[in-house]
Amino acid sequence: MVNETVRRRHSLTYFVVFSIAMALIASGCNTLKGSKAIRPIKEYENMIIGRFDADYVGTANCLSACHEHDRLKQDFDASTMGAQLKQESGLPLVDCESCHGPGSIAIQGLTAEVVKQNSQKGMKTKCDANALINLKLLPAPAQSLICLKCHTANATFNLHNWSASTHSINDVSCFNCHHVHGSPDLKVKPIKTGRMCFECHKATQVEFVLPSHHPLNEGRIFCTDCHDAHGGSANKLLRKETIKETCTQCHPEKRGPFSYEHADVMEDCLTCHSPHGTVNNNLLVAREPFLCLQCHEGHRITSRTGGNTSAESRRAFYSRCTDCHSRIHGTDLPSASGKGRFTQ
Ligand code: HEC
Ligand code: HEC
Ligand code: HEC
Ligand code: HEC
Ligand code: HEC
Ligand code: HEC
Ligand code: HEC
Ligand code: HEC
Ligand code: HEC
Structure with a gap:
């Protein structure tokens, strides 16, 4: 009797836990089916820099403070990615904060006056780069995600197989090969x-x-x-x-x-x-005749094969097989005996 109650209570508990689990899974599935980020990307980037109060301030604000005359900015403006700053193109707007994260904290207190005063003193004004995403310290998959938020498989066709590639699996990131600030020409020659x-x-x-x-x-x-x-x-x-x-x-x-x-x-x-x-001629993995002897026996040139068995021809035995079998990749012409021996 007691056992019966306990059992019933157990199965009730199981039922409740099971239902909650199913409900959670179902709602999770719906979110995933919806095919949108569970939270806006901005929030992730805030999480990475560890400040929820950081905000995007736009390239103009960023650059007036620190990078106004940098080669870096000029190069970027001249590149395909920077050129997309033209809004009419319909492509995503790419600016410094697209990769470096929200910059408001980095430029806090850097007003036009401060920049001016500094330059009068002959000093450059530096922003607080530590308040941006530390791209170098991100693990490889996270580095790649910075790029993949725009270069999705749909947008950039050659990245269709990226996630399953040996490089991706072995923690090679986009940054290893593509140096966004290397030159204005982002195309890899x-x-x-x-x-x-x-x-x-x-x-x-x-x-x-x-x-x-x-x-x-x-x-x-x-x-x-x-x-x-x-x-x-x-x-x-x-x-x-x-x-x-x-x-x-x-x-x-x-x-x-x-x-x-x-x-x-x-x-x-x-x-x-x-x-x-x-080390062998013609990119061969082994030298002749050893290459051929892996699968074939050497042979004498007999009358059957159109030669003789003199000492001279016996030496030919283990020499370069392709001296005679010169059409080793295949041929349309039969050999002397009418068979396919790749001799012509
Ligand atoms: C497409 C992504 C992307 C954009 C857009 C971008 N950067 Fe970068 N930036 C990077 C990466 C990646 C690194 C370097 C990480 C590394 O060195 O491995 C970097 C490094 C830097 C550095 C450090 C350079 C150094 O030599 O250590 C500065 C400064 C910088 N970026 C400024 C800017 C400015 C200013 C803009 C806007 C004009 C900008 N970035 C736009 C991806 C980007
Ligand atoms: C905010 C969106 C965005 C981010 C983030 C972004 N890109 Fe781009 N990228 C673009 C757009 C838009 C273009 C220009 C259109 C195109 O060529 O697809 C472009 C162009 C490129 C090109 C040149 C393509 C060509 O044919 O000339 C390369 C290479 C490239 N991106 C690499 C990267 C790498 C590496 C990263 C990460 C460090 C990155 N991108 C991050 C949007 C982005
Ligand atoms: C940042 C380092 C790095 C760079 C740069 C790099 N690779 Fe790799 N590559 C790896 C690693 C790690 C592996 C996996 C382990 C291994 O096979 O050594 C790999 C594996 C490979 C493989 C074997 C794939 C397989 O399935 O076994 C090929 C092919 C390859 N890379 C070609 C290239 C080519 C082509 C380039 C230049 C466009 C390149 N790699 C640049 C690190 C790199
Ligand atoms: C003519 C075509 C060709 C070129 C050019 C070529 N590879 Fe390969 N590579 C291959 C083939 C085919 C394999 C597969 C070998 C196998 O299956 O054993 C291979 C294998 C590899 C591997 C896997 C390890 C190994 O040696 O088997 C790496 C890494 C690699 N290649 C890197 C490169 C790099 C880096 C370059 C340019 C510097 C390059 N390859 C140029 C055809 C090429
Ligand atoms: C191992 C080196 C390597 C890695 C890692 C790598 N790329 Fe590339 N990428 C290349 C090479 C080489 C080319 C040019 C030829 C080609 O398409 O294969 C290229 C071409 C491109 C192009 C087209 C621009 C052009 O030159 O034709 C884009 C966009 C691009 N890569 C984005 C990315 C992004 C985003 C990532 C990370 C998810 C990434 N790549 C990772 C080597 C790499
Ligand atoms: C992108 C073009 C290209 C591809 C792909 C290519 N080759 Fe070549 N191959 C060449 C060129 C160019 C030469 C040099 C020819 C010359 O010097 O006249 C060459 C030469 C050779 C040679 C003669 C080497 C020597 O020492 O004289 C062999 C053997 C060869 N290739 C085999 C292969 C094999 C096997 C593959 C596939 C894994 C392959 N090739 C793929 C372009 C290619
Ligand atoms: C990986 C094994 C392999 C290697 C290496 C190889 N062969 Fe073959 N070869 C074969 C096979 C299998 C046949 C078909 C045999 C058959 O049909 O009886 C063949 C057929 C032939 C034939 C026609 C013989 C016949 O009975 O039709 C000749 C001649 C020949 N090979 C010469 C060579 C030479 C010369 C080399 C070196 C450059 C070579 N083979 C390397 C496997 C190999
Ligand atoms: C001096 C020229 C010559 C050399 C060197 C030579 N062969 Fe032949 N081989 C022939 C001729 C000729 C035939 C018969 C062709 C015909 O059927 O008319 C033949 C036939 C063959 C056959 C067909 C089977 C048979 O016995 O009829 C194979 C397999 C073969 N050779 C493999 C090799 C291999 C492997 C080497 C190198 C170790 C080699 N040959 C070196 C001339 C040569
Ligand atoms: C059974 C071994 C064997 C296989 C398989 C083989 N080759 Fe060769 N290949 C040779 C030998 C041996 C030579 C040297 C020929 C000579 O010395 O006349 C050669 C030479 C070559 C050459 C340079 C000389 C020429 O004839 O142009 C190229 C290119 C070449 N092979 C391409 C290929 C390609 C492509 C394949 C695959 C479709 C292939 N080979 C498969 C044995 C082979």
């Missing part, structure tokens, strides 16, 4: 990517100076020809779905189809080649 990427990819840098390498340092190929730093659906941040597609965009003669194909080996060029550089 391909030629700049080598240095940009080598900052972290030292091993890759070494590969590009090996005896055989893709001519990257020579300015004829770029990291971004093959990789998309912002991620994608392919492995290794590659732009194309497969290795073969990656390579044949510039080496179309290797694409085939051929009457005589090298089985499906050709689907993955990396079976035999390295993408960046190697």
Whole structure:
């Protein structure tokens, strides 16, 4: 009897807890379904700087106090992002506070008179930068969110896969590659990517100076020809779905189809080649004949194969296989015996 009551009371408690939980989840879902920030972005930025009384004061107020003549401001005004200050464009207004957060506290007390007095004394007027968002100290994902509040996947198409990209997952942030104040030209020129990427990819840098390498340092190929730093659906941040597609965009003669194909080996060029550089000729991962001997046996040139078995030809046995099998990527011409041996 007692047990029965306790059990009933328990199930009642469970019911109440369950209902509250469901109600909470449902209301949470509604908020999420609504697809808007749970609180306005301004409030988050206030939270980051730790002051709820900070407010946005606009570029003019900010700059009259501190950055009036800075190269930084001139560059920004000349950039695509700064140029959007023209309201007619319909694009979001980008100003200093878009990234640095509300600035009212930073410029507190900096009236025009103070600035004037200081400059008469030959002094620059500094704002209290500590009252702004400390961008450098933010963890990487939070840094990126500063940019992503405008550069959403919809607004900036190449960021579609950012969140799932190896870079994002490994705490690389937009700031690591894009230096907003670096120059007025925010577009990343391909030629700049080598240095940009080598900052972290030292091993890759070494590969590009090996005896055989893709001519990257020579300015004829770029990291971004093959990789998309912002991620994608392919492995290794590659732009194309497969290795073969990656390579044949510039080496179309290797694409085939051929009457005589090298089985499906050709689907993955990396079976035999390295993408960046190697110590062997032709970016090969191993020297011939060892490259071929991984999958084939060496052979004599017999009468069957159109040669003889003299000492001379036996030496050919383990030499460069492609001296004879010169069409190793596939061919439309049969060999002497009428088969596909890639000899012509
Ligand atoms: C699109 C975002 C963005 C906008 C807009 C922006 N900044 Fe910055 N700013 C940054 C980032 C990111 C950093 C540097 C963080 C770092 O060094 O890693 C920075 C750094 C700075 C610094 C410190 C420079 C240094 O060398 O340490 C100053 C000063 C500055 N910004 C002023 C401004 C002013 C003035 C404006 C408006 C004209 C402005 N910023 C607009 C993102 C922005
Ligand atoms: C307040 C909104 C806003 C914020 C925040 C913002 N951007 Fe932008 N950004 C824009 C607009 C608008 C443009 C110009 C239109 C365009 O090219 O998409 C632009 C342009 C750019 C461009 C040049 C694109 C081109 O094709 O020339 C780059 C690169 C860029 N932003 C990077 C960043 C980075 C990195 C951050 C974070 C530090 C950032 N942006 C933060 C709105 C913003
Ligand atoms: C690992 C380096 C790297 C990171 C991290 C990175 N980018 Fe880029 N970004 C590039 C390179 C390289 C290009 C130019 C070629 C391309 O689109 O791949 C570029 C291009 C862009 C462009 C177009 C402007 C242009 O030059 O064509 C925008 C906008 C942009 N990035 C925004 C962002 C934002 C926002 C983030 C953070 C969410 C970010 N990027 C993170 C390297 C990077
Ligand atoms: C701030 C450092 C940093 C910069 C700059 C950087 N990367 Fe990375 N990259 C990483 C880290 C961290 C990883 C993940 C760990 C690893 O593989 O080393 C990574 C991984 C990669 C991978 C392997 C992806 C995978 O799925 O295994 C590729 C490809 C790559 N980066 C290309 C680039 C290119 C191209 C650039 C220049 C546009 C670049 N990275 C710039 C830090 C960086
Ligand atoms: C010709 C196309 C091509 C170019 C150019 C290229 N890569 Fe790669 N990269 C690849 C391929 C393909 C892979 C995948 C290798 C694999 O799956 O084993 C790769 C792999 C990587 C990796 C993963 C680690 C590794 O070595 O396997 C990094 C990091 C990387 N590349 C960075 C770069 C950087 C940085 C640049 C420019 C300096 C660059 N790549 C230029 C095609 C290229
Ligand atoms: C963006 C264009 C481009 C892409 C993509 C590309 N290559 Fe190349 N490749 C080149 C250029 C340019 C050369 C140098 C040709 C020359 O010097 O005449 C080259 C040379 C080569 C060589 C000869 C190297 C030597 O030492 O003579 C091989 C092998 C090669 N590529 C294989 C590949 C493979 C495998 C891939 C895919 C992972 C690939 N390429 C993707 C442009 C490209
Ligand atoms: C079974 C091994 C193997 C595979 C797989 C392979 N290659 Fe090669 N590749 C070679 C060998 C061996 C050479 C050197 C040829 C020579 O010395 O005549 C070479 C040379 C090259 C060259 C430079 C010389 C030339 O013929 O232009 C390019 C470019 C090239 N390969 C691209 C590719 C591409 C692209 C793929 C993938 C579609 C690929 N290779 C797949 C073995 C291979
Ligand atoms: C990753 C394994 C692999 C490598 C490396 C490789 N091959 Fe092959 N090769 C194959 C396969 C699989 C076939 C198809 C075999 C078959 O159909 O019996 C083939 C077929 C051939 C054929 C035609 C033989 C026949 O029976 O039709 C020749 C000739 C050949 N390869 C030469 C070479 C040479 C030369 C190299 C080095 C440059 C090489 N292969 C590297 C796997 C490889
Ligand atoms: C001196 C020229 C020459 C050299 C070097 C050579 N081959 Fe051949 N190979 C031939 C000829 C000729 C055939 C027969 C072609 C035909 O069917 O008409 C052949 C046939 C083959 C076949 C088809 C199977 C068979 O026994 O008929 C394979 C596999 C093969 N070679 C692999 C290799 C490998 C691997 C190497 C390097 C270790 C190599 N070859 C070196 C000339 C050569």
